[in-house]
Amino acid sequence: MPETFRLDFTVNGQARSLDTHPMARLLDVLREGLGLTGTKEGCGEGECGACSVLLDGRVVNSCLIPAVQAQGAEVVTVEGLAAGGGLSPMQDAFLAHNAAQCGFCTPGMLIAAEDLVRRCPAPDKEQVREGLAGNLCRCTGYSKIVDAVQAVARKEGQP
């Protein structure tokens, strides 16, 4: 008998509830169970960061989280950044700085960047690089992404 359980958690501010296997990856629960396909799968082994989401306010690789460990948690995916229909300041900055090319890494980059500026409102270049070190991009060469994050940080750092 396949063993399922009722997963109750909060996704992008909304209470969600579904039956799933306790070892189902949070990544698959989000994409296939809830249709939130913004979160991507690159490597499936914690290396690339394409699957990054916030779990209880911290950036994690959703490909490494079994559903059972998301029970009762608060999850934010890239869809949750654009609250109220408009883009978030970070999304605007990525757009303005051409920080996306193919865009596959972008949801994960945005989540990691969001996590960084929440913890560290005015990161220097090194801190941005460390904050995004778990997110691989094959296209941009990273400079424009770092610029975008720093632009947001500068704006928010203003009184």
Added chain:
Amino acid sequence: MRSFLPDFQVRVPATLPEALDLLAAEPGAWTPLAGGTDLMVLFNAGRLQARRFLDLSRLFELRGVQDEPGRLTLGALTTFSELREQRVVHQCFPNLVKSARATGALAIQNRGTLGGNIVNASPAADTPPALLAYGAEVELTSPAGARWIPYADFHQGYKRMDLGPAELLTRIRLPKPEGMGYHFYRKVGTRQAQAISKVCLAAYARLEGRVLADLRIGLGAVAPVPARATGTEALLRGRALDALPFEAARDALQADIAPIDDIRASAHFRRVVAGNVLVQMLKELAAVRA
């Protein structure tokens, strides 16, 4: 090939006694699951023998940091990020902060645990050298009770540990260094983030004036287990900082290690680099103003 979900079972005990009873009822049947950053990689790749998991993540007994005079006790579920965020760890055990910071990237540090790093028993894991250098002890708990052993005795061979099938690693305890101390940690990998160590060396030295009164060196990725460099330590103990025998120490280190060739580095590379890192440390030590 992916794992087929219906093959797998998970139990989520709410308390430590409940978890231990389950382990004891069917020794070896249940695989503990902590942060999952080692297990889920194998699971996703369909390379996991285990079929039944015991989720430890709800066990409050395995969490928390106890700061007492003379020692620090860390729950096995302490994450790398928690290590980085604890003032007392920065103040007393800076090598542990560096090792946590050198592990994976932030998303891994937010989930991966100290207990998982130890029990996964990779010879290339990054906190073990720091734990060895600080003389850590580990607590192993079964329904029969808890026992403390020196962490240096925990690893018995490649992925073989002094850990019974009905035991969990519950806590890690570190004596706080006293007096004038010197801390050194260096991980050599392909890049700073997400890279497994080719060589890792952690050291803690107690200084009396300009004499190396005591020294412990922990090494990663140069032997089948995380290992102490006992021969090198013996050679250096009691020496004056102004007369440290760099080259003799480099030679002694070669006898303490047994590196292998693998996809990350050759044994030769590991020998040369381990020696270089040791000499870098000794030069730094010689420049310490006591």
